[in-house]
Amino acid sequence: MSDHERNGQSLDVAIIGSGPSAFYAAESLLETQPHARVTMYERLPVPFGLVRFGVAPDHPKLKSPTMIFDRVAQHPNFRFIGNVTVGRDLSVEQILDNHHAAIFAYGAEAERRLGISGETLLGSHTATEFVGWYNGHPDFRTRYFDLSHSDVAIIGQGNVAADVARILLSPVEALAKTDIARHAVEALRGSQVRTVHIIGRRGPAQAKFTTQELRELGELPDTQLVMLESDLVLNPESQTELADRKNFIAAKNVELFRKWASAPANGGSRKLVFHFLQSPAQLLGGTRVEGLLLERNSLTGPPFAQQAQPDGSSEVIPCGLAFRSIGYRGVGLPGLPFDTKRCVVPNDAGRVQGLPGAYTTGWIKRGPSGIIGTNRACAVETVATLVADLSLEIHPVKDGAAATMALLAARGVRTVSYLDWKRIDEAEIRLGSSVGKPREKLTSIPAMLEVLRAVA
């Protein structure tokens, strides 16, 4: 029995963020600490972070963890406070003053830059913007993507690049039956995109796709897959990498690439072109993107640490739209330590360095890697660290959400409860059912709050 339980005292924990890592941390706390009270603070009026705004709309199964999150939210000691920006409406200090501990789980949603010339031309975007746009994120709903061009370049060969390629090449009528944002379906209906180039600076053995996501690219209707067979001849270091059993995903990927490269052309009217061993050197054009200069690379270095080195040759691919899909980047929060080099909150097994009572989990703890499930083990580790630390001392009583709600009320913040979210959820499902979609997302904060005003 911990000191808190002995004293009949609750353990008040704030969680900042409401994506998978935040909910897995809440689950772990509430399952293992009967006296824990969890208050989850979320910037938007709606929960679930990247499960709602990152997972592609044609991947509904990947959204199934929301059923677990919903169960967690029903726990009597759980409270959701949405529409609150920590760092603006509430400071990190105020959060820590009013809880025994705070777990920062706000993800890594910012863009990364390539640092090449032409990156700011019209038609040059991050995949993050496009994903946010088609998923109805309020921050990206008004973005414009000029889909009147036949050729699009995607820089990077990870699962986000695969999502972007699939959305650009999928039949719109199939997408229209998903929970994709209405504005995205309307824009995609007029799309002239016929060829998508997906560009990796290293070879096929180093592509970051998981096999299921890669396989789906081969299942796109009416789409030819194109790649140079010579790129699939691997150097000895890459062969050593593939021989390692732990690297089975890469081995499966290369198997798929080889199968596709040797298959006869299927005559599809659209093309997905895999470019390997090519680095973006410059986005070309006057005011808007007209092409991408690629430098050819060879690989140097030992297995699992091979780097792309330019070999002196280059080529230009014409394209009117370019997406940088080279990973996400975490950003700091005022009052919270931040490692500007690694773009994470510096921590030891989840304990934030230099700020007692602060913990972290998910992408802002370890960087933007792994699938949704990876966040469960990550959150369990953080909660174990937190519980071990807090069980060592007796703590003063904290007022938790009662105190922060008073601070928010004084600032005039319209907070959103989990019950409120369920009303927004119902409204979205109702709107969707009238147009044959699982939900029609409300894509602006005023529209979300309007639902609550209507039922108040």
Ligand code: NAP
């Ligand atoms: P990612 O998997 O890290 O892939 C980033 C890609 O960008 C890599 O090909 C990388 O090449 C390349 N890259 C990085 N810097 C570059 C540069 N300066 N120039 C050229 N290329 C560069 O990132 P992600 O696709 O954004 O995905 C983030 C995480 O979310 C991953 O763990 C992913 O699996 C996960 N996710 C999962 C799903 C799903 O399960 N369906 C869907 C979406 C995302 P190098 O390898 O050479 O660095």
